[in-house]
Amino acid sequence: MTGVTHDDAPPLADLMPWSVAPPRLGRGWPAAPDAASLKARWDALLKADGPDREALFQPTRARTLHSAVGQLPGGAGGTRRLARASGPCAEPVRVLHAPFDEQWLIPDHRLIDAARPELWRVADEHQVFTVETGADTGPPLLATSRLPLLRTGRVRPLYRRPGGAEPNLAPGLAEHLGARLGHTPQPLDVLAWILATAGPARTVPLTADPEVWAHGVESGRRLLWLMRRDGERPKLPGGRRPYVRAPLPARPLTLHYDRDEETLHLDGGRVSPVPPDAWDFEAAGVRVLEQWFTARTAEPEPGTLAAIRPTAWPQAWTSELLELITVLALVAEVRARQRELTVTSPVTAADLAAAGVLPVPESARRPASVLDHHEEGPEGQFALI
Secondary structure, eight states, rough: OOTTOTTTBBBBBHSSOBBBBBBBBBBSSTSSHHHHHHHHHHHHHOOOOOOOHHHHHHSSSSSOOTTTOOOOOTTBBOOSSSGGOOOOEEEEEEEEEEEEEEEEEEEOOGGGOOOOOHHTTTOOOOOOEEOOOOSSSSEEEEESSEHHHHHOOOOOEEEGGGGEEESSOOTTHHHHHHHSSSSSSOOHHHHHHHHHHHTTOOOOOOEEHHHHHHHHHHHHHHHHHHOOOSSSSSOHHHHHHHEEOOOOOSSSSOEEEEEETOOOOOTTTEEEOOOOOHHOOOEEEEHHHHHHHHHHHSSSOOTTGOOOOOSSOOOOHHHHHHHHHHHHHHHHHHHHHOOOOOOOOSSHHHHHTTTOSSSOOOGGGSOOOOOOOOBBBBBBOOOOO
């Protein structure tokens, strides 16, 4: 970004001090691009007995059919050992499975090697999860309202408690910025600024210039809207909106982009116009559109639960593809404008240290105590809190 210097810029790890390692599934089949497949996979697991059920489950050191595990916060999933489980699966929930790729997950602690319950406890309609991508290309941070499953870097919730309570910001940061800017920024505005200015090294240049701050927050707010996709559907101007020009086949196997015609080919199916910026968009070191397509078309190992999937390309995936193209094109536009941002009147790490904002207290790096009700432990027993 022209004019932006990260010299003595405070690290993101100090500005949003509480972070959690991303959840680790341990097996791929409890997540899928469609919810119906997950329910069918669960039914297939429970219909199998003994060694067959164990093979389908894919045990690890962390989880077997005999693991004693409590419920996920929020009451999702059962607690009876999977060797004796019965009944339907917990209702699948939407998660961010890969950059810009929302999929579905069976929210059952027995199926997940490392679920990170502290993230589930603060996941609600107010929460925004910031995810480090760990890549030199593409955005260094992603933001999502969904529980993130990306294995890229640390997850930093915006709020330490449910209901949008207790922002996960360095104590005194908002007040110090307020004294310099002339108004105290809201937590979402601080996060918007972070998204707009964070560098690959995960440092965040801050400013005391109200005009520059407003410009950065405006860009960051648009990124938040595009990444979270929890409001009005984004649209490109009329002549640039992608449409299906030739029907997609029942099971497309190849993806190809024609740059001259700005057309995306899924075998014989055609989608256009697809701006080059959307096709070229990378996050976490991979081209997003290719990764999204592969997640829906790669041939799973026969005989596994992952092999249970739609027999034909669902119409919902076409709608998701068109929206994804739109989102990537619009995010690319915002990122191009970000490069024009010049951060003047910097608020450095030394400034924050002199003001007593840094170093942050160790308690700010630990999760808040949010247990206000009993959580069910293994075999239906109440967990101690």
